[in-house]
Amino acid sequence: MTGRPEILFPLFAGADTLKGVGPKTAQNLAQIGLDTPRDLVFSLPHSVLDRRRRASIKGLELPAIATVEVEIGSHVPARNRGGAYRINVSDQEVEFQLLFFHGRSRYLEAQCPEGSRRLVSGKVELFDGVAQMVHPDHILPLVEAKDIPLFEPVYPLTHGVTQKTMRKAVQSALQRLPELDEWIDPGQAKREGWPGWNAAVTAVHHPEGLDDLAAEAPARTRLAYDELFAHQLTLALARQVERKSRGIVSIATGRLQAPVLAALPYKPTGAQARAIDEITKDMAADRRMNRLLQGDVGSGKTLVAFMALLAAVEAGGQGVMMAPTGILAQQHYEGLRPLAEQAGVVLELLTGRDKGAERRAKLAALAAGDIQILVGTHAVFQQDVAFRALRLAVVDEQHRFGVRQRMELAEKGKGADVLVMTATPIPRSLALAQYGDMDVSVLDEKPPGRKPVKTAVLSTERMAEVVDHLRQAIDEGRQCYWVCPLVGESEVMDLIAAEERFKHLRATLGEGTVGLVHGQMPPAEKDAAMQAFQSGACKVLVATTVIEVGVNVPNASIMVIERAEIFGLAQLHQLRGRVGRGSAQSTCLLMYQPPLSEGGRRRLEVLRESEDGFVISETDLQMRGAGDVIGTAQSGLPRFRIADLERQADLMAVAQSDARALLTTDPQLSSMRGRAARVLLWLMKQDQAIRLISVG
Ligand code: ADP
Numbered sequence: 001m002t003g004r005p006e007i008l009f010p011l012f013a014g015a016d017t018l019k020g021v022g023p024k025t026a027q028n029l030a031q032i033g034l035d036t037p038r039d040l041v042f043s044l045p046h047s048v049l050d051r052r053r054r055a056s057i058k059g060l061e062l063p064a065i066a067t068v069e070v071e072i073g074s075h076v077p078a079r080n081r082g083g084a085y086r087i088n089v090s091d092q093e094v095e096f097q098l099l100f101f102h103g104r105s106r107y108l109e110a111q112c113p114e115g116s117r118r119l120v121s122g123k124v125e126l127f128d129g130v131a132q133m134v135h136p137d138h139i140l141p142l143v144e145a146k147d148i149p150l151f152e153p154v155y156p157l158t159h160g161v162t163q164k165t166m167r168k169a170v171q172s173a174l175q176r177l178p179e180l181d182e183w184i185d186p187g188q189a190k191r192e193g194w195p196g197w198n199a200a201v202t203a204v205h206h207p208e209g210l211d212d213l214a215a216e217a218p219a220r221t222r223l224a225y226d227e228l229f230a231h232q233l234t235l236a237l238a239r240q241v242e243r244k245s246r247g248i249v250s251i252a253t254g255r256l257q258a259p260v261l262a263a264l265p266y267k268p269t270g271a272q273a274r275a276i277d278e279i280t281k282d283m284a285a286d287r288r289m290n291r292l293l294q295g296d297v298g299s300g301k302t303l304v305a306f307m308a309l310l311a312a313v314e315a316g317g318q319g320v321m322m323a324p325t326g327i328l329a330q331q332h333y334e335g336l337r338p339l340a341e342q343a344g345v346v347l348e349l350l351t352g353r354d355k356g357a358e359r360r361a362k363l364a365a366l367a368a369g370d371i372q373i374l375v376g377t378h379a380v381f382q383q384d385v386a387f388r389a390l391r392l393a394v395v396d397e398q399h400r401f402g403v404r405q406r407m408e409l410a411e412k413g414k415g416a417d418v419l420v421m422t423a424t425p426i427p428r429s430l431a432l433a434q435y436g437d438m439d440v441s442v443l444d445e446k447p448p449g450r451k452p453v454k455t456a457v458l459s460t461e462r463m464a465e466v467v468d469h470l471r472q473a474i475d476e477g478r479q480c481y482w483v484c485p486l487v488g489e490s491e492v493m494d495l496i497a498a499e500e501r502f503k504h505l506r507a508t509l510g511e512g513t514v515g516l517v518h519g520q521m522p523p524a525e526k527d528a529a530m531q532a533f534q535s536g537a538c539k540v541l542v543a544t545t546v547i548e549v550g551v552n553v554p555n556a557s558i559m560v561i562e563r564a565e566i567f568g569l570a571q572l573h574q575l576r577g578r579v580g581r582g583s584a585q586s587t588c589l590l591m592y593q594p595p596l597s598e599g600g601r602r603r604l605e606v607l608r609e610s611e612d613g614f615v616i617s618e619t620d621l622q623m624r625g626a627g628d629v630i631g632t633a634q635s636g637l638p639r640f641r642i643a644d645l646e647r648q649a650d651l652m653a654v655a656q657s658d659a660r661a662l663l664t665t666d667p668q669l670s671s672m673r674g675r676a677a678r679v680l681l682w683l684m685k686q687d688q689a690i691r692l693i694s695v696g
């Protein structure tokens with residue numbers, strides 16, 4: 001099966017091929033990411049309107065949605081411009097009014113002739129003691145009454161798509177559902193009482209009450225499981241391919257590691273030693289290593305990675321370490337260079353900034369094996385970057401890289417070991433989602449002598465106090481990060497905010513004391529600003545979140561975060577992790593703009609009370625749900641549309657073992673169930689997994 005199976009074609013056609021969906025509507029739907037009938041089918045209602053018929057609105061607790069049969073009474077056109085057009089109506093018990101603003105009387109008279117009977121549905125409110133239905137959602141002659149479902153699904157919408165349009169589009173997409181063979185293990189489906197796919201999809205769009213919207217409703221659970229299963233199948237396929245491909249045996253001799261360890265001003269922690277040991281053993285095996293190194297900010301992952309890179313060089317090969325941003329690559333490069341010199345190893349930096357002759361020279365040296373360890377950004381992915389003998393690839397701060405990039409990297413290395421590092425402690429269900437294909441080492445111990453960071457939460461109204469405080473701290477030789485948030489849709493506005501803050505602080509604290517760094521700066525300026533801060537020339541670094549991950553300036557002991565309430569927990573934890581790295585007592589000031597929402601207040605409290613990344617991440621998951629925990633645009637975590645990783649955490653573990661079990665008995669997915677699973681992969685747009693089957 002090399003292309004999408006024909007049975008799925010109707011679901012993958014353009015949305016404008018649907019009945020009732022014109023080009024304009026299709027365009028609007030595309031704006032919210034709904035390009036095909038498939039997308040519509042998988043976009044589930046988040047709530048439901050009860051439109052069960054009542055005899056009368058009498059006795060309703062208003063305001064409320066009501067659906068009643070009425071007799072149309074007199075029309076009262078608007079008395080002035082902007083006034084309401086009223087239609088008096090009566091149901092079996094009481095009289096009330098239908099209200100229309102900007103109502104055109106000709107149209108309304110035709111739609112609701114006096115004396116006729118109509119079914120009306122909409123929100124009824126009490127205004128000056130009179131019950132009114134303002135702009136009814138539905139007004140239908142009785143013969144068409146059945147067009148209003150008893151329970152009407154409500155979809156999450158934006159961008160000029162109305163509920164009505166969405167419902168119509170979904171309904172016509174549902175007309176196209178193909179009959180698909182079952183990919184779920186029959187025993188399991190039966191045990192759980194799950195409907196078949198077709199029935200499940202139909203059911204979720206025809207809820208018959210609030211219960212049907214719960215994550216536990218069988219149809220929803222089934223579709224969530226499909227999503228998780230497809231994802232785990234992809235990971236399991238990747239794992240299968242990796243396990244099959246022979247790895248390179250890289251045996252560490254300690255020849256290079258020993259002098260580096262001897263030169264360090266500290267001893268590795270127990271956790272570091274353990275991780276180094278696990279990695280070294282993995283590298284020495286002839287299976288390709290695919291390992292995750294998980295450790296909170298400041299736990300010392302860089303040293304572990306460097307030891308592994310040295311092992312690759314000791315074994316006669318090369319290593320590459322990739323960081324998500326230029327700043328981080330630069331910093332790794334500078335931090336590791338003295339250590340590399342200790343060991344007599346040639347270390348180079350390759351980023352998008354390398355151009356022309358310089359770049360060509362580096363690439364030549366790399367291909368010749370004259371560069372032994374390369375540090376870089378995504379630039380090391382590029383086609384023309386070739387190694388003589390790549391044995392190990394380290395990816396730092398994995399949450400910015402997805403499974404796909406991991407695969408690309410592995411392809412480049414032709415059997416090279418892969419070590420992925422992440423500073424985001426994540427709950428188990430997420431770990432399974434993101435790293436289900438990997439083995440894991442954990443740094444659960446921080447280097448000794450770290451003092452906890454004091455965290456305070458305060459309102460922006462106390463800005464002047466904070467700045468005063470800062471002046472004092474600077475006089476004592478301390479350094480400070482000042483983070484300005486990305487608030488709005490417009491990056492330009494955000495930069496203006498950061499620049500304003502920069503000017504303001506510079507004016508109060510003195511020229512030369514304050515630096516600025518943000519994502520839109522020319523690289524050279526960015527470097528210069530970071531350099532000045534690292535060297536201590538600059539005392540306060542105003543930054544947008546470019547400093548979020550991995551930056552290491554031990555002398556910086558104050559972290560001010562403006563508008564902390566709009567940041568995510570994980571992000572705040574990361575940011576705070578930038579301080580508390582030296583011997584001085586560190587402080588983190590979380591400034592919020594009042595009034596603080598309930599959620600905002602809780603987030604900031606969690607942070608004030610805990611420095612344990614794991615505790616913070618579990619809370620984060622509970623508060624926000626999985627999609628958002630690591631769910632930035634560049635996140636490696638797939639966005640599950642249906643599955644709820646918090647409430648359906650157990651499903652993920654089942655999906656993983658089921659996916660692995662299926663591949664054990666049917667590695668080519670050629671059995672009946674295997675073929676159905678292929679269709680699922682296409683349906684879930686896991687095309688890359690399909691490629692893996694052909695590899696395998
Ligand atoms: P992260 O895990 O966040 O990447 P780093 O590798 O940047 O952490 O290490 C943070 C700081 O801790 C660095 O300054 C590093 O030199 C220092 N460090 C690493 N290991 C130890 C150790 N065993 N003892 C003391 N300091 C250490």
Ligand code: MG
Nearest residue numbers: 301302396550
């Ligand atoms: Mg790091």
